[in-house]
Amino acid sequence: MESPLLDGEVVQGRGSRGRSFSVDTQTLRSSQERASEALARARLGTPLEDQGSFGNSHWRWTIVFAIFTFAMALMPVILSLAVPRWALLVCSIVIVALQILFLLIGVLALRNFGKMMKLPVPRTKAGLLAASQRRFKHIVVVPCYLDTIPVLETCLRSLAASPVAEKLLVVMAFEQKAPELQEKVGFVKERFGQSFGMLMFTFHQVDFVREIAGGCSNKNFALHQAFEQIQNDPQGYTYTITTCDTDTIFHSYYFEGLEAVYNDRNPSLDSIEYCVWQTPLFYNWNLDERPFFVRSTGIVRSMMMLGGLISFNLNPMSVFSYPLELGMKVGFINPRYSVDDIIAKVRWMCATNSAVPVKLLPIPCISGPTNGLSFCSEFSEWTKQNGRWMIGAAESFHYFLIHWTGSPFFSGLKWILIFFAYYSVLLCSSAIISLVATIPGLLQDWQISGWPSWFPVEKVSLRLLTVTLMFSLQYVTISIAFFIDHQAKTLLEVKERIHFLRNLFHFLMAPFTLLVYSVFTLFALVEFLFRGKKAAGHNMAAKVGLKAEDRGKDAQKAAAP
Numbered sequence: 001m002e003s004p005l006l007d008g009e010v011v012q013g014r015g016s017r018g019r020s021f022s023v024d025t026q027t028l029r030s031s032q033e034r035a036s037e038a039l040a041r042a043r044l045g046t047p048l049e050d051q052g053s054f055g056n057s058h059w060r061w062t063i064v065f066a067i068f069t070f071a072m073a074l075m076p077v078i079l080s081l082a083v084p085r086w087a088l089l090v091c092s093i094v095i096v097a098l099q100i101l102f103l104l105i106g107v108l109a110l111r112n113f114g115k116m117m118k119l120p121v122p123r124t125k126a127g128l129l130a131a132s133q134r135r136f137k138h139i140v141v142v143p144c145y146l147d148t149i150p151v152l153e154t155c156l157r158s159l160a161a162s163p164v165a166e167k168l169l170v171v172m173a174f175e176q177k178a179p180e181l182q183e184k185v186g187f188v189k190e191r192f193g194q195s196f197g198m199l200m201f202t203f204h205q206v207d208f209v210r211e212i213a214g215g216c217s218n219k220n221f222a223l224h225q226a227f228e229q230i231q232n233d234p235q236g237y238t239y240t241i242t243t244c245d246t247d248t249i250f251h252s253y254y255f256e257g258l259e260a261v262y263n264d265r266n267p268s269l270d271s272i273e274y275c276v277w278q279t280p281l282f283y284n285w286n287l288d289e290r291p292f293f294v295r296s297t298g299i300v301r302s303m304m305m306l307g308g309l310i311s312f313n314l315n316p317m318s319v320f321s322y323p324l325e326l327g328m329k330v331g332f333i334n335p336r337y338s339v340d341d342i343i344a345k346v347r348w349m350c351a352t353n354s355a356v357p358v359k360l361l362p363i364p365c366i367s368g369p370t371n372g373l374s375f376c377s378e379f380s381e382w383t384k385q386n387g388r389w390m391i392g393a394a395e396s397f398h399y400f401l402i403h404w405t406g407s408p409f410f411s412g413l414k415w416i417l418i419f420f421a422y423y424s425v426l427l428c429s430s431a432i433i434s435l436v437a438t439i440p441g442l443l444q445d446w447q448i449s450g451w452p453s454w455f456p457v458e459k460v461s462l463r464l465l466t467v468t469l470m471f472s473l474q475y476v477t478i479s480i481a482f483f484i485d486h487q488a489k490t491l492l493e494v495k496e497r498i499h500f501l502r503n504l505f506h507f508l509m510a511p512f513t514l515l516v517y518s519v520f521t522l523f524a525l526v527e528f529l530f531r532g533k534k535a536a537g538h539n540m541a542a543k544v545g546l547k548a549e550d551r552g553k554d555a556q557k558a559a560a561p
Contacts, residue, residue, distance in 0.1 A: 047227060048331035048351070050210070050220075060532075061398040062391075065424060066525040072429040073522060076437040084444055091437035092466040098430040099473035101421075106480035109307030113484050115362045116280070116491060119257055120264035127267035134263065136167055137197070137233070138255050139324070140242045141222045143173040143215055147246040149180075149187055151368070156188065158250040160195035167255065168196045169230070173222035175213075176205045200229060210335060216343070217335035219243055223327060238262070239324035243340060247368025248319050249285065251492075257363035258321050265359065274329075274352055276322040276345070277361040280306050282488045283369040288496035290369055291378050296510040297386075297517065298369045302488070303481035312418050313358050315345035315396070319365055322348075326356070337399070339392030346396045350403035355411040364492060386517055387524030393423040394525060428522060431515040438467050471511070478510045 071078065075094070079087035122128040140159060144152055159170060172188055174181060185201060193199060204221040211217035223241065230239065240258060244250075251257075258277060265273050283298030290298070309317055318341055330351040337343045348356040370385050372378040397419070404412055437443060446462035482503075489496060 045325075045328055047224065047328040050331050050335070060395075061401045062394040062528060065394040065397045065420075066529055068420070069424040069428050069525060070522070072425050073432040073518075074436070075429075075433055076443060080443055088437065088443040088445060088462055088466075091433065091443065092462055095430075095434050095437060095466055096469050096473070098426060098433075099470055099477070101426060102430075103473050103477045103480075105307035105311070106303060106477040107307070108311040109303045109305075109484060110480060112280070112306045112310060112360055112362075113487065115360060116364060118362055119260040121260070122263060122267065124267060127263065130267055130269045131263040133269065134238045134259075135236055136164075136240065136255075136259050136262075137169060137230070137237045138164075138167055138240050138242060138258065138321075139169045139171065139223070139226050139230075140244070141171045141173050141219050141226070142244060142246060143218050143222070144184060144246050145175050145178050145218075149184060151247050152184060152188070153191065155244070155246050155248050155250075156192050156195070158248075158252070160192060161252040162250070162255050163252065164255050164259075165195060166197045169198045169200060169226060170196045171200045171202060171222045171226045173218050174201065174203050175218055176203045198229070200226060202226075207335075212336055212338065214338050215245075216333050216337050216340045219340055220333035220335045223332040227324075227328070227332075240321050241324055241327050242319070242321040244319040245367065247285065249366035250319075251279075251363045251365055254279065254361075254363050254365065257361055261359065261361055262323070272323055272325050274323065274326045274348065274354060275357050275359050276316050276320050276326075276348070277359050278305070278310050278316045278320050279361045280310075280364045280488075281318055281367045282364055282485070282492065282494075283367055284485070284489055284492065284494045284496065285366050285368045286371070287369055288498040290371060291375060292506045292509045293513045293516065294369050294371065294378055294382055296506050296513040297382070299485045299506075300478065300481045300510060300514070303477075303484055306484070308422060310358055310360050312422065313355070313415070314419060314422060315342045316358055317341045318367055320344075321361065326352070334399075337392070337395055338388065339395075342389075342392050342396045343399060346400045346403070349412065349415065350400065350405070353405065353407040355408060355415070364488060366492060366494070383520045386520050387527070390423070390428060390521035390524045391528050393419075394528065397423075428518055428525075431511070431518040432522070434470055435515060438463055438470075474511055475507075478507060481510075482507055 076087060076091050079090055083090070122131050142152075142155060142159075156170070159165065159168060162168065170192075172185070174185070178184070181203075188199070188201075202222045202225045204218045206213045206217060230237075240262065242255075242258070261277055265275055280302065282302050287295055287298055305317055309315060320341065326348060330347050333340050334343060334347060345356065345358065348354075370378070370381040372381050397416075400412075400416060400419075404416075406412070440463070443463075447459040448462055448465065449459045451458065451460065488494075
C-alpha cells in the first residue's frame, strides 16, 4: 500500500521553537504567496536549467580511460615485448616512483590531520564585520533507500546534536520505491519533527528519459525542491549545501566549523569565492567488526582522502559542503551520472571556468564502511562498491573531456593529469604493475654490482632490490594510515575492541587487499566496455551490517574547536 505522503511533497519543521507545521506543495497557493516567491526568486536567481541528455551509451571517452588504464597495468608485458633488455629497469623506476607518491600522500595526510579541530578566525576588520553580519542557513540532503531505521536514526541524531540545529533545513530525500517507506517517514516525523529549523521530505520518481536511478538523480531532485522551499525566506541569509550518505555521523560542531571556514574564504559580503569544503571521513562505525579487507581499505581510504583528494585538489567524497550559489550555477547535480561527489568537481570547473578548489574542513565525521551479514556478503558489497567508484571516476573523465572549454587552461590540464595519475595509475594499476613486473622469469633481470666493501654481497638482483624497496615504502605509508586511524579514534572518542594480533594481521594484509582492489576495479572497467552506460548505475550499498550508534552525546562531550 502506498503512503499517502506520496500525493505531494510534505514539509515539516520548526518555524519558531515549539511549533510544528506541514505544507503540501501541491496545494494551491494564494497570489500573494506566489508574488512573494517571485520576489525571492529574483533575489536568489534561478538554478541552471538541465537541458542535457544521454549521449552514446558505449562510444565514450571512458573507453580511452580504460585503454590507458589497462596499458599501465600491463606495462611490464608490453615492455617485455618491446624492449626486453630494459623492461625491468623501467618498471622498477615506475614502481618506486609510485610508492614514493603513495608515501607523499601519507605525509600530507599527517599534515592535514594535524589541523583537525583548528578553525580560522577573521584576520581583518572587514572580515570580522562580515562574519558578524552573516546569518547562515544550512541545507542538508540526507538520501535514504536501502538504509535501515537504526542507521537513519544515528545520522539524524548526530545532526540534531548540533548547537546550531535551528539553522538546518534537513531534506529527507526518499525514492518513491524505497522499501519500508511509510515506516521510515513516520519514524523520522515522530522522532525528529521538532529537532531542526525545518524538516522536509521529498519523494523522487526516476524519469528514465533524463535520469538514471541512484544518488545523483535523487539528490538533484531534493535540492531543487529545497530551493523552492527557501524562496519564502526573508532576505539576508547565507546558504550552504551539504550532501551526505545516510551512514554518516556528523560531528556536533560540523556546521559551526563550516561557518568559520566560509567566513575565512569570503571576508567580504559583496562576493563569493567558489570552493568546496571536504570533511575528513573515518570509517570507524563498527569497523572493528569488519573483515580484514574492509577494515584495511577503510583505514587507507581515510589517509588517501586527507593526503590525496584534499591536498591534490582532486574531488570531494561522500560528505561535503559548498555555497548555494555554486550549486545554482551548475543546476545542482547531473542526474545522468552515478556518483555525485567525483562528478561534482568536474561539473563545477567546466561551468564556472575556474579551479573550484577542494578545501579542508577540519571537523572530522564518521562514515559507515561497506558491510554485510556474512563474510561472503561483506566481500560482495566491497567488490561492488570498489567497481562503482572506479566507473564513476571513468565517467568523470568523460564528462571533463566533453565539457571543458580550455579555461582555465593550466588548472584544467593540471587537474586532469593528476586525476588520471591518482585514479588510473595509483589506485587501479600500481599494485598490478608491481605484481607482474616482479614475477621471476618474466622480465630479464639485472645484477647490480659496485657496492661498498662493507656490503655483504657483491651483486644484488634488481628484481630483489625493487621488491625490497617496494614493500619497505609501502609498509611505511600503511603505518602512517594505521597511526592516523588510531589517533582519529581518540579524537572522535570511538571505542573499538580489536586484538593486537588481529590488528597486525590487517596491517600485513593491506598490500594484498590493495592488489585485489585493483583487480576488481579493472573488472569494472571491462564490464563498462561491454555494457556501456548501463554499468554506470548507482548500486546502493547495503547497510544491514551497521548497528545504531549513540554519537550525539559523545559528540557533545568533545571539546569545542
